Amino acid sequence: MSVESQIKDSALGLGFDLVGITTAEPFERDEQAASQRVRDGLMDGLPWYNLERVHRMNRPLVLLEGARSVISLAVSYNTSSDASVGKSRNEQTSARLTGKIARYARGDDYHKVIKKRLRTFVDGLPDILGHAASARVFVDDGPMNDRAAAERAGVGWFGKNTNILTPSHGSWVFLAQVITDVGLRPDAPLKKTCGNCVRCIDDCPTGAIVAPYVLDNRRCISYLTIELRGVIPRELRPLMGDWAFGCDICQDVCPVNRKTATGFDPAFQKRHDFDAPELLPLLELGDEEFRERFRNSPIKRAKRVGLQRNVCVALGNLGDARAVPALSKALVHDDLVVRLHAAWALGRIGGEVALGHLKFASEHETDTEVMAEVELSITESESSVR
């Protein structure tokens, strides 16, 4: 059995679903494209994503001295069917007021789980090779272009929504890389493309996929609900639907994802209520309860205030008056970002009761930015009452 086959078997045995190998040559097309994206302002909002990082992340030799190969790995997180996709708003609101969490975030934090697995994998390399090897591991936590490596190693191909699509598991995969100084026979990239399909581009509600393979980070719901700290641009809020954390629309509509193998990784099984969580109780969470509920979950990244801000937007978009009491409580939240989005949501739901709460807030609010939102929402609410 070749060394490459033994390495792949070892990875599959540890719970990786897919593995491919590429050289440590630079990803030149990707470096150029990503640099242009930064210059065009399409990566704005992620200050760490700068030209220096783009240079490093596309050059394995800069990341590991003597690098010769990249072993590219993927793990499926598609472990359960989706309770919320395909349900109409009426079906959802008739029972409970629920929002949506992106699939990748329904189980344990993948960074920790996969990092541990990568270390075990690397520890096993000397036994296979018969000598020591230098290696550096990455899983979305360092300057490495995961998608470019996965594409060139034949793990999958770039979809027009910018995700890597794999033939067996669709795009529902986490990507991880091992850069090593061992020379390995590379795999060939897949000869697959999206063809004429443009579903993801047409169905993205915020128009974030501005051209095939090009995403405007600032418009992506994933960015707005996970990475953005502070106020969500007003014009984008109505387009965000009921996403409380992340967004899967451009993957849900993708025909390649229709028939995909299910992942069995216990770490990524859906936690209770993590696909379509009840929104109102999330608004009530204190710091300690937030930490407890989202311990070892990717959702921690949004922080309590970010998640509660997202919940306000989702409730505003659901437009259900049952949310008015909870949102009116959020008008006196200790964080101004939550107060501001609660005011917006009340204005969007409208009606006499919501209007009354907004007027009360207009007499007591001390922050000028929140006050401006309260006043705008009063105007909108008054026009809905009339």
Ligand code: B12
């Ligand atoms: C920054 C980032 C984000 C940002 C920006 C996303 C983006 N598209 O750039 C935000 C916060 C919005 C985000 C969202 C998501 N992310 Co993210 N993110 C990253 C991160 C850290 C860097 C990605 C990056 O470099 N983007 C910069 C741009 C320039 O790259 P790109 O969009 O991939 O574009 C490439 C193509 O255009 C290609 N290209 C250029 N010209 C051409 C021409 C042709 C013909 C072709 C084919 C390609 C091509 O070159 C570009 C550079 O490689 C990676 C982890 C990592 N270290 O790599 C995870 C990563 C990409 N994210 C991941 C995930 C899971 C997500 C979400 C699905 C989460 C969610 N459900 O909410 C969404 C998906 C949104 C989307 N449609 O992309 C996974 C993707 C797995 C996969 N199957 O592809 C990654 C790889 C993390 C991981 N290790 O698993 N993410």
Ligand code: SF4
């Ligand atoms: S994740 Fe959502 S908002 Fe972002 S590009 Fe895909 S569909 Fe658009």
Ligand code: SF4
């Ligand atoms: S929806 Fe169509 S265009 Fe978009 S990634 Fe899937 S196959 Fe490609």
